[in-house]
Amino acid sequence: MIDCVCRFSMIDRHSDLSQKGEQLKRRVVITGMGAVTPLGNSVAETWEGICRGKSGIGRLTKFDCTAYETRIAGELKGFDPLQYVNKKELRRLDDFIIYALAASEMALADAGLTIGAIEAERTGVIIGSAVGGLATIEKEKEAIFLGGPRKMSAFTVPAVLANLAAGHVSIRFGAKGPIGCSVTACSSGACAIGDAARLISEGYADCMIAGGVEAAVTPMCVAGFNAMRAISTHRNDEPEKASRPFDRDRDGFVIGEGCGLVILEALPHALSRGARIFCELTGYGNTSDAFHMAAPPPGHEGAVRCMKVALRDAGMEETEIDYINAHGTSTPLNDAYETEAIKAVFGEHARRLAVSSTKSMTGHLLGAAGGIETIFCVKAIDAGVLPPTINLDHPDPACDLDYVPHQARKTAIRTAMSNSFGFGGVNAVLIFRKFEE
C-alpha cells in the first residue's frame, strides 16, 4: 500500500512518467521515419503509393529465376546505393546493410536529430533482420565451391552477420548507447521497435534508431519458401495481383525487400529539443506459440495473448483501438487465423474497427515488415488515412471484417495496432496513439 501511494505521488511530480501495468515507465514517442520499400525510396514516396492503392510487386529481376516456381517479388526500384555509400562500401557491404544506412540517414534527417557528444552514449540502435546477408552467403559459397577456400573474400563474415546493419548505422552516426538485432523471423522489425521502446521507457537510453531490414530476394530464399509452399506461384503473369490478403483466391505471400526505421525518443528528450512528435508508442506485446515452427496454433492463441499483452502494456481497453495493420500475409492459414484471433480479442468491437494488410501492396518484407508497417500506422494516425487492402476481390468467407478493400479511406483515428507473427511461433504487437500531452 505504501508502495502504491509512492508510485502515484511520483506520477504527479513527473508528467513524463506513465503507469503501465504495475510499473512506472517513461513515455516513448516517434519523431522520425525513414524507409526504402518496393513502393518507393523514401517514406513520402512509399506512403503516396499506399494512399493510391498501388502494388509494388513486379517480375523478379535480382537473379535468373526462369527455373523457379515463383518469378515475382517486391523489389526496390531505381534505388541508387551510391547516394548512401561510396564505391568501396558498396563492394564490401551486403544490400541489407546499405538499405539500413539509407533508411537511418532519412530517419535522422526527418527527426532533425544529430548525435553529438552529449547524446552519443544515450542513443542506441536496434535493427532486426530475419536472415542478414543471405545474398553474400550464397555468392561466397559459390566462390569457395568453384575456387577453393583462398577465394573467400575478407568481407564475407562482416557482410553476412545480421547485427551488422545496426553495427554500421551506429558507426556512421556515432550512436554509442545500447545496440542489438532481433532475429525473430517475420517479427524481427516489430520486436526491434518494441525492445528499443522498452530500453527508453526503462531509462537505459533517450533515443533509439529502431526497425527492421531485409534483402532476401535470393535463389535460396525463393526456392526455400517454394519448397514450403509458402509463397504465391499462381500469378507470375500478373504480379501486382499476387498478394491478396483475406481474398478467397490467395495462394501464399510475395517476398519483398527493403527497410523501415523509426526514431524513438523519451518524451522529455523530444520536448526539450522541440522535436515534431508524430505519435506515442504506448504498448508492446511479445509472446510465443510454443506450438510449431511455421504454423499457427488453433485459434492463433499465441497472437490472441500477444494482442492482450500489448493492450495491457498500453493501459488501454480493446474498444480504444481504431485500426489494425494486420500481419495479413496472403497465406491461406494466416489470414483466416488472424481474423479469428482479432475477433477473439476484440469481440463486438472487431466489427467496428478497421483492419488492413499493406502487404497487399508491398509484399512481405520478412524481418523488415514490422519496421515499414510501424511507419504505416504512424502515418495513418498522423495523416488520418487508413491504408487499403488491395486485390480483395472476393473476400474469403472466413475473413469477414472491414479490411478497407481496394481504396484508402480518409478518417481521423486516434490509435493503431500493428501485428507481426514469425516462424518459430514469435508474435509481436505494437500499439500507437496520437500524441496528447
Added chain:
Amino acid sequence: MTLEEKVISIIMEQLDVTREECVVEASFIDDLGADSLDLVELIMEMEETFDVQIADNELEKIRTVKDVLDFLKSKGAVWRE
C-alpha cells in the same frame, strides 16, 4: 597498360581513391584510408590478376604502393594489355 598502371587502376577501384592520391609513396593505411581487411582483399585481387601467390609473411611487409610494385616485379609478374 604497364604493370604499374594496372596495379594503380586496381588500387583506385578497390579503395575508391583518385589517380592523384595513388602516388607510389602512398601508404595504404595512412594515406589511402584502407584497413587490414581492405589490404587482404587488395592482395587477393593482385594474386588473381598477376597469377602470383603472396604468403602471409610477405603480406605483412606491404605498406605502400611501391611495396606492391617491388614485390610483383620480384616475382617476375608482367602485364600486357
